[in-house]
Amino acid sequence: MTPLDQDAPLGRRDLRKQQTRAALTGAALRLCSARGFEHVTVDDISAEAGVSSRTFFNYFASKEDAVLGDHLVEVDAMRARLAVLLPTMGVLEAVRRAVLLVVAAMEADRDHWFLRMEIIQRSPQLLPRLVLSNAEAERATTEQIAAHLGLDPVRHGYPALVVATTSAAFRVAATRWMAAAGGLSLGALVDEAFTALAAGLPDPH
Amino acid sequence: MTPLDQDAPLGRRDLRKQQTRAALTGAALRLCSARGFEHVTVDDISAEAGVSSRTFFNYFASKEDAVLGDHLVEVDAMRARLAVLLPTMGVLEAVRRAVLLVVAAMEADRDHWFLRMEIIQRSPQLLPRLVLSNAEAERATTEQIAAHLGLDPVRHGYPALVVATTSAAFRVAATRWMAAAGGLSLGALVDEAFTALAAGLPDPH
DNA sequence: AAATAAACTTGCAGCCACTGCAAGTTTAAG
DNA sequence: CTTAAACTTGCAGTGGCTGCAAGTTTATTT
Numbered sequence: 001m002t003p004l005d006q007d008a009p010l011g012r013r014d015l016r017k018q019q020t021r022a023a024l025t026g027a028a029l030r031l032c033s034a035r036g037f038e039h040v041t042v043d044d045i046s047a048e049a050g051v052s053s054r055t056f057f058n059y060f061a062s063k064e065d066a067v068l069g070d071h072l073v074e075v076d077a078m079r080a081r082l083a084v085l086l087p088t089m090g091v092l093e094a095v096r097r098a099v100l101l102v103v104a105a106m107e108a109d110r111d112h113w114f115l116r117m118e119i120i121q122r123s124p125q126l127l128p129r130l131v132l133s134n135a136e137a138e139r140a141t142t143e144q145i146a147a148h149l150g151l152d153p154v155r156h157g158y159p160a161l162v163v164a165t166t167s168a169a170f171r172v173a174a175t176r177w178m179a180a181a182g183g184l185s186l187g188a189l190v191d192e193a194f195t196a197l198a199a200g201l202p203d204p205h
Numbered sequence: 206m207t208p209l210d211q212d213a214p215l216g217r218r219d220l221r222k223q224q225t226r227a228a229l230t231g232a233a234l235r236l237c238s239a240r241g242f243e244h245v246t247v248d249d250i251s252a253e254a255g256v257s258s259r260t261f262f263n264y265f266a267s268k269e270d271a272v273l274g275d276h277l278v279e280v281d282a283m284r285a286r287l288a289v290l291l292p293t294m295g296v297l298e299a300v301r302r303a304v305l306l307v308v309a310a311m312e313a314d315r316d317h318w319f320l321r322m323e324i325i326q327r328s329p330q331l332l333p334r335l336v337l338s339n340a341e342a343e344r345a346t347t348e349q350i351a352a353h354l355g356l357d358p359v360r361h362g363y364p365a366l367v368v369a370t371t372s373a374a375f376r377v378a379a380t381r382w383m384a385a386a387g388g389l390s391l392g393a394l395v396d397e398a399f400t401a402l403a404a405g406l407p408d409p410h
Numbered sequence: 411a412a413a414t415a416a417a418c419t420t421g422c423a424g425c426c427a428c429t430g431c432a433a434g435t436t437t438a439a440g
Numbered sequence: 441c442t443t444a445a446a447c448t449t450g451c452a453g454t455g456g457c458t459g460c461a462a463g464t465t466t467a468t469t470t
Contacts, residue, residue: 200403202295
């Protein structure tokens with residue numbers, strides 16, 4: 001009598017796992033927000049979460065991972081959405097709409113993201129790592145777009161260019177979102193950036 | 206009678222310093238290219254260069270820095286060029302021409318750059334750090350453009366957007382350059398990317 | 411319910427990146 | 441020549457991270 005109504009096989013064990021995982025990320029975000037990333041040790045985080053430091057590394061490959069998180073779910077959702085949108089509109093417009101999925105996820109997890117970004121802002125070494133976590137996703141998206149256009153992703157630069165620039169545009173929007181401390185809508189900022197991109201980045205006045 | 210004809214004060218000491226530095230980067234690139242970044246220790250690099258591992262850290266803040274290098278010179282040159290170009294043309298065009306300085310520097314240091322990129326390709330952890338080394342430069346350029354346009358870089362997203370997207374476009378061009386193993390001109394690839402950017406990234410056919 | 415297997419946690423020992431300190435050595439300056 | 445500054449180095453120590461060999465908890469089988 002295993003409850004499989006939803007999508008996740010929930011045993012007592014798996015439940016406790018994602019509970020421990022949440023405790024670790026929570027502890028990491030809280031402590032790093034208070035003291036700064038480099039003044040928090042893995043031992044501190046583990047102690048705060050009530051597990052051994054060795055167990056910490058059973059959940060996260062690095063201290064940075066605990067702060068930055070996974071985001072694999074959103075990546076998969078975005079790929080699925082892209083597959084639907086690409087045949088019916090231009091590439092840039094399809095990417096814009098697909099990105100709105102990520103926007104929704106971030107606005108839903110708003111509190112954690114503000115903590116994350118505050119920590120990242122004070123410890124710039126984390127920003128690149130955040131980009132890296134997107135790197136694999138970027139590569140996959142590049143191939144998806146190249147396949148749709150029937151282009152060789154190596155010979156043609158277009159797919160990689162679209163992905164890299166839109167990704168950068170998104171990062172800028174997210175940074176502004178945090179700088180405004182939630183006073184602006186992330187979706188609106190993303191839209192603004194994509195509009196400028198589609199217009200060829202003309203000088204404003 | 207200090208020889209100051211050029212721009213650098215060259216004493217026996219400074220000469221030996223940049224000699225040691227070159228030996229360290231050379232050793233780092235050679236060993237990492239042969240064995241892969243994570244299978245090379247700082248001790249290995251130091252021994253190959255004929256200094257102690259402690260001395261290594263007097264020259265580089267991290268193992269990654271030894272592989273990735275500085276590029277501060279090009280950054281300064283680019284800023285100066287930008288200051289000249291900005292008043293006489295559009296922002297995007299000015300950035301495009303300023304970037305050509307970096308292109309020239311990379312094509313001149315071609316061999317080292319191919320090694321670097323091969324190493325980075327096999328050890329993706331390095332890619333973020335490469336982005337980070339550009340992060341400070343990006344911030345400075347953003348402020349420069351914001352000042353030129355008379356915009357507040359926080360309230361207005363345009364300067365940051367231009368810098369982030371052009372930087373991404375450059376990265377794509379550099380990646381293709383390496384993939385082509387020098388069969389293509391980096392300058393041509395950069396031009397192609399900027400042209401697509403200025404046109405608003407329209408679908409190709 | 412008991413026995414067996416699988417998964418999870420933990421301590422331990424150890425590698426390696428990296429740092430501060432206190433020498434010793436080399437080069438420049440007075 | 442003397443003094444001061446710069447450079448190198450060893451040493452000891454912190455902290456991130458891993459493999460291993462327990463021990464403990466949960467799932468599975470009979």
